Amino acid sequence: MKFNRFIFANLFRKKIRLILTIGSFAVALFLFTFLAVVRSAFSRGTELAGADRLVVINRAGLINVIPLSYRDKILQIKGVKAVTHNNWFGGVYQDEKNFFPQFVIDPENQRQVMTEMRVPDDEWNNFVKDRQGAVVGAGLAKRFGWKVGDRLPIKNALYGPTKTWEFVLDGIYHNDHPGGDESQFWLQWKYFDETIPAVIKSQVGWYVVKLDSPDDAVPVAAAIDKGFANSSTETKTETESAFAAGFAKQLGNIELLILTIGGVVFFTLLLVTGNTMAISVRERVGELAVLKAIGYPDRYVLFFVLSEALVIALIGGLIGLGLAVLAIPVVGAALRGLLPPLLLSVSVLSLGLAFAVFVGVASGLLPGIGAMRLRVVDALRRV
Amino acid sequence: MIRVDGRSDSPSLIRVRGLNKTYRRGGENIQVLQGLNLDVDQADFVAFMGPSGSGKTTLLNLLGGLDVPSAGSITVAGDEITHMSASKLTQWRARHVGFIFQMYNLIPVLTAFQNVELPLLLTKLSKSERRKHVETALGVVGLSDRMNHFPRQLSGGQEQRVTIARAIVSDPTFLLCDEPTGDLDRKSADEIMALIEELVGKYHKTVLMVTHDPVVAARAHTTLHLDKGVLVEAERKGVLVGGVA
Numbered sequence: 060m061k062f063n064r065f066i067f068a069n070l071f072r073k074k075i076r077l078i079l080t081i082g083s084f085a086v087a088l089f090l091f092t093f094l095a096v097v098r099s100a101f102s103r104g105t106e107l108a109g110a111d112r113l114v115v116i117n118r119a120g121l122i123n124v125i126p127l128s129y130r131d132k133i134l135q136i137k138g139v140k141a142v143t144h145n146n147w148f149g150g151v152y153q154d155e156k157n158f159f160p161q162f163v164i165d166p167e168n169q170r171q172v173m174t175e176m177r178v179p180d181d182e183w184n185n186f187v188k189d190r191q192g193a194v195v196g197a198g199l200a201k202r203f204g205w206k207v208g209d210r211l212p213i214k215n216a217l218y219g220p221t222k223t224w225e226f227v228l229d230g231i232y233h234n235d236h237p238g239g240d241e242s243q244f245w246l247q248w249k250y251f252d253e254t255i256p257a258v259i260k261s262q263v264g265w266y267v268v269k270l271d272s273p274d275d276a277v278p279v280a281a282a283i284d285k286g287f288a289n290s291s292t293e294t295k296t297e298t299e300s301a302f303a304a305g306f307a308k309q310l311g312n313i314e315l316l317i318l319t320i321g322g323v324v325f326f327t328l329l330l331v332t333g334n335t336m337a338i339s340v341r342e343r344v345g346e347l348a349v350l351k352a353i354g355y356p357d358r359y360v361l362f363f364v365l366s367e368a369l370v371i372a373l374i375g376g377l378i379g380l381g382l383a384v385l386a387i388p389v390v391g392a393a394l395r396g397l398l399p400p401l402l403l404s405v406s407v408l409s410l411g412l413a414f415a416v417f418v419g420v421a422s423g424l425l426p427g428i429g430a431m432r433l434r435v436v437d438a439l440r441r442v
Numbered sequence: 443m444i445r446v447d448g449r450s451d452s453p454s455l456i457r458v459r460g461l462n463k464t465y466r467r468g469g470e471n472i473q474v475l476q477g478l479n480l481d482v483d484q485a486d487f488v489a490f491m492g493p494s495g496s497g498k499t500t501l502l503n504l505l506g507g508l509d510v511p512s513a514g515s516i517t518v519a520g521d522e523i524t525h526m527s528a529s530k531l532t533q534w535r536a537r538h539v540g541f542i543f544q545m546y547n548l549i550p551v552l553t554a555f556q557n558v559e560l561p562l563l564l565t566k567l568s569k570s571e572r573r574k575h576v577e578t579a580l581g582v583v584g585l586s587d588r589m590n591h592f593p594r595q596l597s598g599g600q601e602q603r604v605t606i607a608r609a610i611v612s613d614p615t616f617l618l619c620d621e622p623t624g625d626l627d628r629k630s631a632d633e634i635m636a637l638i639e640e641l642v643g644k645y646h647k648t649v650l651m652v653t654h655d656p657v658v659a660a661r662a663h664t665t666l667h668l669d670k671g672v673l674v675e676a677e678r679k680g681v682l683v684g685g686v687a
């Protein structure tokens with residue numbers, strides 16, 4: 060294109076301004092990508108969760124427990140292949156900051172239901188035999204440098220007076236799904252149920268139900284809830300994805316938070332670059348007028364301004380995306396256990412680039428139209 | 443032959459009849475041009491003079507198709523430009539008019555060569571053809587050795603010569619100059635005027651120029667005074683005409 064040189068020459072008029080504008084794009088795009096990755100990390104829990112599993116919780120809410128006796132009744136329902144149950148343990152390892160989810164699991168059925176979380180057989184057998192045994196996700200083990208055989212004291216205040224529970228790390232699980240959760244800590248149901256005060260024994264947090272076929276999800280869920288209707292503890296059965304989403308929501312309205320921050324970033328960038336483009340056009344009103352006088356059509360002038368904005372957006376955007384590609388694995392490693400794994404996908408990167416292009420064009424549009432409408436005689440008179 | 447009485451019978455290159463321009467300002471009409479007539483032939487060189495605010499720039503803008511008159515007609519080489527659409531007029535300017543303004547002329551981030559090349563980027567000329575034309579134009583203005591200089595590396599006179607090269611590079615029908623020496627010292631002004639004279643004498647260019655400077659105006663074949671919205675012939679090659687000074 061014969062106008063390339065002209066467009067690029069114009070970019071370098073004010074080098075500091077160019078660098079600052081490109082910098083704004085880079086920072087905004089980095090932030091945008093980061094937010095998009097966090098958001099997709101939270102919704103991935105929902106997407107990846109097997110559609111062939113259901114979660115049964117207390118109708119009164121997730122923090123209320125359900126009797127262990129429901130297990131057998133659920134198993135009898137047609138279409139149910141296996142049932143396991145969990146409790147939220149909620150202990151603290153060394154320091155509050157070291158948060159990771161701790162689940163009380165039922166070793167007899169865990170592997171039949173949570174099929175994607177794989178533990179080597181020898182490790183699993185040790186765990187089953189070991190009352191104070193624990194299994195942790197590979198990510199969690201890496202985070203704290205734990206090895207099989209390590210002793211892990213966990214302080215807990217949720218069940219009776221605060222005390223330290225002693226565990227021995229027997230096994231490490233890996234998730235078959237790329238980016239799937241590897242941050243949990245599992246402890247034995249028997250150890251848990253024996254240790255807690257009598258009044259809260261034999262109560263589980265929730266059941267996870269494995270189905271014969273995903274097609275049965277709707278009728279089975281209805282059958283479970285109907286079976287316990289009008290009892291002292293009514294149930295609510297939902298897909299695992301809905302459960303995961305509900306869990307994440309307990310941490311706060313992450314979606315809204317991310318969208319709000321994203322929106323602020325977007326409008327700030329738009330205002331900053333729009334203002335810069337407007338100033339840069341205003342500065343060369345005389346030159347633009349001369350261009351028009353010597354025969355450049357109005358649409359060319361618009362095209363020049365838009366191209367300039369677009370080039371800035373693309374360069375800044377690519378730098379920002381590049382930074383994100385470098386930084387997200389590092390940040391993700393630092394936040395392991397606090398956030399679901401951060402995965403940078405091609406679709407997030409393309410979305411980021413589209414975002415940059417959109418802001419670029421939008422910021423160039425008003426100044427560009429102004430330049431297009433500029434009347435030569437007025438511009439040359441305006442000394 | 444330059445005439446201002448509107449009675450020329452032979453078809454002239456530039457033919458202006460009954461030109462009116464009225465501006466509205468604050469609810470008031472300001473009549474700047476009032477029934478102005480002008481005939482200019484190929485290779486004529488005419489200077490417009492007149493007090494500030496008399497309408498010289500207004501006239502030049504109308505002749506160059508940068509503005510439209512309130513009434514009257516302008517015909518250039520047989521084309522009546524007063525009724526052209528804005529985009530037609532833009533195309534017409536690119537083909538027929540070479541502009542030399544007092545300021546803002548050059549793009550500071552482009553070299554002399556690139557500035558002169560600008561009008562040619564709108565044509566279908568190939569890169570090597572463009573280069574040939576630009577080199578010729580810069581040669582005519584005597585800046586072959588400054589092709590890769592940026593405007594800030596040139597003197598005011600050299601900048602104005604680059605502007606002239608840009609104005610002639612696409613071989614337009616006529617040149618319009620609005621105070622081309624307004625920002626220059628005497629010596630540079632003389633050089634620019636010698637160059638413009640050469641364009642007229644040697645290359646048969648038609649030049650219409652506005653100036654405040656009688657010495658500069660004296661270089662033209664004819665000096666016309668803008669007075670009460672019409673042109674009056676003041677001087678023809680050193681001979682005073684009609685007693686208007």
Ligand SMILES: Nc1ncnc2c1ncn2[C@@H]1O[C@H](COP(=O)(O)OP(=O)(O)OP(=O)(O)O)[C@@H](O)[C@H]1O
Pocket residue numbers: 465466467472474492493494495496497498499500501
């Ligand atoms: N866009 C406009 N709106 C209103 N009035 C205008 C406009 N353009 C020019 N005028 C008026 O028209 C008159 C002629 O202006 P013009 O610029 O043509 O004069 P000039 O002879 O070129 O003056 P100078 O020697 O100072 O350059 C002036 O009174 C000016 O104020």
Ligand SMILES: [Mg+2]
Pocket residue numbers: 498499500
């Ligand atoms: Mg003027």
